[in-house]
Amino acid sequence: MTLVVTPKLNKIEIMKIAIIGTGNLGSSIAKGLIKNESFTSLYLSDRNTKAVKNFESLDNVFVTNDNALAVEQSDIILFALQPKHIDGVLESVKPIITNDHIIMSVAAGVDTVRIENILGADKKIIRIMPNTAISIGKSMTCIAANAAGQDKVPLAEDIFNQLGTTMVIPEDLVQAATVICASGIAFWMRLVRATTQGAIQLGFEAEEAHELAVQTCFGSASLLIESGRHPEQEIDRVTTPSGCTIEGLNEMEHQGLSSALIQGIVASFEKINQLKKN
Ligand SMILES: NC(=O)C1=CN([C@@H]2O[C@H](COP(=O)(O)OP(=O)(O)OC[C@H]3O[C@@H](n4cnc5c(N)ncnc54)[C@H](OP(=O)(O)O)[C@@H]3O)[C@@H](O)[C@H]2O)C=CC1
Numbered sequence: 666m667t668l669v670v671t672p673k674l675n676k677i678e679i680m681k682i683a684i685i686g687t688g689n690l691g692s693s694i695a696k697g698l699i700k701n702e703s704f705t706s707l708y709l710s711d712r713n714t715k716a717v718k719n720f721e722s723l724d725n726v727f728v729t730n731d732n733a734l735a736v737e738q739s740d741i742i743l744f745a746l747q748p749k750h751i752d753g754v755l756e757s758v759k760p761i762i763t764n765d766h767i768i769m770s771v772a773a774g775v776d777t778v779r780i781e782n783i784l785g786a787d788k789k790i791i792r793i794m795p796n797t798a799i800s801i802g803k804s805m806t807c808i809a810a811n812a813a814g815q816d817k818v819p820l821a822e823d824i825f826n827q828l829g830t831t832m833v834i835p836e837d838l839v840q841a842a843t844v845i846c847a848s849g850i851a852f853w854m855r856l857v858r859a860t861t862q863g864a865i866q867l868g869f870e871a872e873e874a875h876e877l878a879v880q881t882c883f884g885s886a887s888l889l890i891e892s893g894r895h896p897e898q899e900i901d902r903v904t905t906p907s908g909c910t911i912e913g914l915n916e917m918e919h920q921g922l923s924s925a926l927i928q929g930i931v932a933s934f935e936k937i938n939q940l941k942k943n
Pocket residue numbers: 685686687688689690691710711712713732745746747748750754771772773774794795796797847848
């Protein structure tokens with residue numbers, strides 16, 4: 666086994682990674698890893714490899730239908746399967762999973778105990794909860810591990826810090842993190858779309874309206890990140906007394922904007938907790 670310097674990790678590390686399931690999220694993670702060249706080898710395995718077929722021409726990237734081959738050739742196995750498929754796939758590769766493997770799973774509602782029940786509590790299991798912005802290196806990714814996997818959490822942070830921002834959290838908060846960060850992409854997209862619809866009603870062409878909404882959204886997030894200030898402090902800097910901003914904000918609240926968002930988040934959380942029981 667030769668040591669390879671992975672360019673963006675900036676240290677000597679062997680990163681033989683397999684992604685099992687290359688649908689929406691698995692292919693987004695693959696894109697992020699490929700963009701950062703942050704692996705020694707990358708196996709992409711799916712029963713339908715259409716979404717990642719283009720990657721097979723790249724150096725050290727292997728596209729396959731054979732989950733077992735991907736596991737055998739890799740040290741870090743990332744399962745990006747729907748909850749209804751993950752148990753069956755784990756059962757099928759169980760005979761070739763060793764205590765040296767680092768098992769990662771992004772499956773929503775699938776806790777480490779469920780994976781331990783199939784693979785054994787002695788296996789290093791890390792739950793990763795990223796979002797689809799991982800494909801452009803902007804994911805907010807939460808990380809939690811079982812007891813055996815605790816010492817591999819820094820490695821998971823190293824990998825996913827290259828693909829955005831990470832936060833290590835207790836496992837009992839992963840469901841909540843899924844709603845806020847993973848589903849959150851859809852929630853924010855809907856807010857951007859609604860702003861675009863408003864801008865079109867006020868006279869902008871659709872493309873212009875989209876750009877105005879996206880750039881203003883980007884500016885708002887950047888202000889919070891760079892200033893470290895609370896959103897209400899930023900709101901205070903915009904709301905001229907008796908002006909149009911406070912008029913609009915108050916009407917949005919009369920119509921239940923904050924309440925609708927909070928209720929949506931809670932409904933999403935209740936659903937994910939139901940999924941966990943299935
Ligand atoms: N999408 C997102 O933004 C996020 C998703 N998640 C979680 O990530 C997981 C994956 O989600 P997502 O990518 O959206 O789902 P997808 O259905 O898009 O991807 C799952 C992939 O796994 C494939 N697959 C199913 N069975 C097997 C098998 N036996 N062997 C190999 N591949 C198989 C599927 O193939 P086929 O299409 O033929 O079924 C599909 O291509 C889910 O558990 C979800 O909860 C978490 C955070 C964010």
